[in-house]
Amino acid sequence: MRSKGAAIPYVVWMALFVVAPLVLVVIYACTSRDGTPTADHFSVMLQYAAVFGRSFWLAFIATLVCILLGYPMAYILARERGRLRNMATMLIMLPMWMNFLLRTYSWVFLLERNGFFNTLLSSIGLPKLDIISTSGAVVLGMVYNFLPFMVLPIFSVIEKIDGRVIEAAQDLGASSAQVFRRVIFPLSLPGVLSGVTMVFIPSVSTFVISRLLGGGKKLLLGDLIEMQFLGSAYNPHLGSAISLVMMVIVLVSIGLMNRFGEGEGEAVLL
Amino acid sequence: MSKELIRLQNLCMAFDGEPVLNNINLYINDKEFLTLLGPSGCGKTTTLRIIGGFTTPTSGDVLFDGVRINDVPPNRRQINTVFQKYALFPHLNVFENVAFGLRLKRIPDPRDPSGKRTIRLSEEEIRTRVLEMLEVVSLKGFENRKPAALSGGQQQRVAIARALVNQPKVLLLDEPLGALDLKLRKDMQIELKRIQQQVGITFVYVTHDQEEALTMSDTIVVMDKGTIQQIGSPEDIYNEPKNAFVADFIGESNIIDGVMLRDKCVKLYGREFACLDSGFAENEPVDVVIRPEDIDIVPPEQGQLAGTVTSVTFKGMQYDIIVDFRGFKWLIQTTDHSPVGARIGVKIDPDGFHIMKKSAYSGQFGDYSSYSDEYDELSDADAVGADEQEDGYAE
Known part of the structure; x- marks a missing residue:
């Protein structure tokens, strides 16, 4: 009985801040402005297919880049010991202590037409580059902001791999490359999977990064939803419907990924 | 081969x-x-x-x-x-x-x-x-x-x-x-x-x-x-441990200070005992190993030595009896029960003695004064725990 009593604050919290908003989203998504049930929002949404496509595509690219950059980083870090490792972990965590907006703004300053990089380029006689307001800049912003979320889970999984298992593989004739391919990599997959979720979800729903670095030209789902609630196109019903669809797509893709993960015999940390 | x-x-x-x-x-x-x-x-x-x-x-x-x-x-x-x-x-x-x-x-x-x-x-x-x-x-x-x-x-x-x-x-x-x-x-x-x-x-x-x-x-x-x-x-x-460490680590042993008077004769507690070992110098101080199962309990007047039982532990197959001989405690394993406090004699055949040269380990092992079951188990548990540390990766 005592344990049930202790759970009450959490139940109330969940009901107020998780369940209730979700129910509201569903209700809004399925009603029109005058409150009558309708499925119109979902058909209207079709005209935004390109935004959906772009959002998922850019988030996919950003996640991929995060894996390619983050995995080796995490691997080296996990094999390292002592002070170097602590310092490297610090350096990875450091940007996360700064305000998200501030971090992203600083990239605007760096990439602008007359920003830091272009000034540097022209000072050595090279032509200026148009980086800002491109999809590339948006991906860069995503990777920069979310890379730690890829590195840390992979790092913690690799770090926990029993050294004896690696020795066992060597003992059975595996070279360093074979030890990695046959033992370390498969055992680190759960970390990769949770890293993927932690990078993909914020990437697909971001609006700050695309607003600042995409120059408002490359509309993403986050921007679209924000516009429906706070912007010119004020229509919370459509906004809710888009949120709902996005949520379903994300949940389904994570579900599929976890299924794939279980096939490997691993529990995904989510 | x-x-x-x-x-x-x-x-x-x-x-x-x-x-x-x-x-x-x-x-x-x-x-x-x-x-x-x-x-x-x-x-x-x-x-x-x-x-x-x-x-x-x-x-x-x-x-x-x-x-x-x-x-x-x-x-x-x-x-x-x-x-x-x-x-x-x-x-x-x-x-x-x-x-x-x-x-x-x-x-x-x-x-x-x-x-x-x-x-x-x-x-x-x-x-x-x-x-x-x-x-x-x-x-x-x-x-x-x-x-x-x-x-x-x-x-x-x-x-x-x-x-x-x-x-x-x-x-x-x-x-x-x-x-x-x-x-x-x-x-x-x-x-x-x-x-x-x-x-x-x-x-x-x-x-x-x-x-x-x-x-x-x-x-x-x-x-x-x-x-x-x-x-x-x-x-x-x-049967032929080289020093007190080996004798103590392999099985139970009573290890007693003795003097090898001549070949096949060793002196313990001021008494001479026949044994089978030879090749030591005359009057060489030695460690004498007596395995607990090689000791026979006899009435006090028939024994080579007489002592008092201070503890009896039932082990299933045998009793572990601790006997006090002038302050030095021996472990005896026997199938016969003797009550605590009883005065008993012991008899050891010549092949029950094993004589070892003195080593750095002399005097460290073979006394059952602090003997108790908990003690043994505790030290075993320690051994396992410490082993894991030893086997940890040396960096």
Whole structure:
């Protein structure tokens, strides 16, 4: 009985801040402005297919880049010991202590037409580059902001791999490359999977990064939803419907990924 | 018949300047079951890791079939290891765990006359050999289980199969039964010995359990403080321990200060006793070992010595009786019950005495004044805990 009593604050919290908003989203998504049930929002949404496509595509690219950059980083870090490792972990965590907006703004300053990089380029006689307001800049912003979320889970999984298992593989004739391919990599997959979720979800729903670095030209789902609630196109019903669809797509893709993960015999940390 | 396979020459090892191995010289014969026995921190696991190639000795050589292999990495040695706590691959099922080494193996291509090209083993061959090996360790039908779904004993046998399937010349076993319960441990001891005889290869076995060592080994190497104390057959080690450490570590021993008056005559507590040992100087001070089971209890007036019973413990097969002889307490194992406080005599036949030269260990062992069961169990638990630390990766 005592344990049930202790759970009450959490139940109330969940009901107020998780369940209730979700129910509201569903209700809004399925009603029109005058409150009558309708499925119109979902058909209207079709005209935004390109935004959906772009959002998922850019988030996919950003996640991929995060894996390619983050995995080796995490691997080296996990094999390292002592002070170097602590310092490297610090350096990875450091940007996360700064305000998200501030971090992203600083990239605007760096990439602008007359920003830091272009000034540097022209000072050595090279032509200026148009980086800002491109999809590339948006991906860069995503990777920069979310890379730690890829590195840390992979790092913690690799770090926990029993050294004896690696020795066992060597003992059975595996070279360093074979030890990695046959033992370390498969055992680190759960970390990769949770890293993927932690990078993909914020990437697909971001609006700050695309607003600042995409120059408002490359509309993403986050921007679209924000516009429906706070912007010119004020229509919370459509906004809710888009949120709902996005949520379903994300949940389904994570579900599929976890299924794939279980096939490997691993529990995904989510 | 017994050909030398491995030789350790003047092996020394230090971690951070702390000596762990001290001039180890040892040879291991083909098809031999050799056990490195000693308390935690004695260097037995380090010795095993050097043979396996996981640790490089500070100085000294490791010879395999006459060839120096100090710098050969573990994946190129014809040696496989059964690790403490098994170290099975958690992401692979039993079949794939056992097949791991075979899938990496390359053999000369029979179609290539120059014999330089190599190929992988065929899937059927891998399958046959894995299933055959699972049969040897009685794990047929478990192919698709993940290690997490196996009991400790089963994991143990997977680890053995995974090593043996590669047909190594030597199998190294690092306290492989340490995590099993007593009953299973006894079964696995017999099982291991059977497997060793069936496959006919050399086993090098590390343990701190003297009973395990006596049960399985052809040769026992007793180690302490990074030094080999004695090498011999189980019978030799038990009957003719070289010093007080060995006598105490292998079985129970009463170790008493004595003086060797002349050949076959030793003096204890001011009395002369007949014994079978000779070859000592006249009046040489010695350590005298009397095994608790070699002491007969007789009425006080008939005994060579008389003492008072201070504690009796029922052990199932026998009673452990502690008897006070002028302040020095002896352990006697007997099937006859004597009550606490009783005055009893003891009689020891000449072959019940074993005389040892004095050593650095004299006076440290063999007195049962502080004897109690809890004490023994506590020190055993300590040994296991400390061992894990010893085996931790030395960086």
